[in-house]
Amino acid sequence: MTLKSFKKQFPGIKEHELLKNHCTLRVGGSADFFYELTNIEELPTLVSLSEENRIPYKIIGRGTNVLFTDKGFRGLVIKNLTNRIEVTGEEIIADSGVLWAQIIKVAMDNNLTGSEPLHGIPGTIGAAVYGNAGVPGIETGMLVKSITAFNVGDGVREISRDNIAFRYRWSSLQEHREIVMRVILMLKKSGVQKSQELINKTNEARRSKQPTGLSAGSFFKNPSSDKSAGYLIEQVGLKGFKIGDAQISEKHANFFMNMGKATCAQILELADIAKGKVRDRFGIELEMEVKIIGEL
Secondary structure, three states: OOHHHHHHHOOOOEEEEEHHHHOOOOOOOEEEEEEEEOOHHHHHHHHHHHHHOOOOEEEEOOOOOEEEOOOOEEEEEEEEOOOOEEEEOOEEEEEOOOEHHHHHHHHHHOOEEOOHHHOOOOOEHHHHHHHOOEEOOEEHHHHEEEEEEEEOOOEEEEEEHHHOOEEOOEEHHHOOOOEEEEEEEEOEEOOHHHHHHHHHHHHHHHHHHOOOOEEEEEOEOOOOOOOOHHHHHHHOOOOOOEEOOEEEOOOOOOEEEEOOOOOHHHHHHHHHHHHHHHHHHHOOOOOEOOEEEOOO
């Protein structure tokens, strides 16, 4: 498909967009086509058009949990910037492109509690539901009442929490290629002071443990509750290890940092070394939490 035919329905489509400008690691080549989605109702048509014309596509949020390859993506990358959010009683209804930070602010403004420990999780609510993002003690799936989802086979429909399975950093939406369009979260009434205290506590804990700079957040999933990926990588002596401008953080060994001009290849080489050393010493196979997008 040509840019011209895409633009008949989506004039905002860009060509040869540099993907490193759309992820927190600031790494990656270009996409053939790129579209910033601001109206969630456009998504079914955009995806259906891509599938009909056999154009590969990927949907991203703010690029907080992705690693774009140096060769880029041969197809269409859709950046979800949708931002409609409303409150009805104890429910928050949000487009999938709404940031977690926005949701927690709206919750506090309306004296709603339950989401505070998730403050500081980067990215969008749609990605958080899809991947069941969380912190020790609470995951996104615990707060979900229902979602509006789309796939080409079934179209747009509502899915209740009872029909979605959630596990550590996983939801059944991934198995059925569901695209989250809208989310309804169920919270509880509470006072603003209590919510602010919880957020302050969460922020303090994050600052003490996590590095600042260019990263994609936690690179590997934790194999178990008593053996975190960061602990295992630190135990094999890789904290601070560098290849070019790619570095395993000196502060938290499960954060892979771009210190300036790192490439995807360098970051993946670090990951392979970490996986190999952890496997050799502990017999544990680390699994990536970061999603790789593009040609290797």
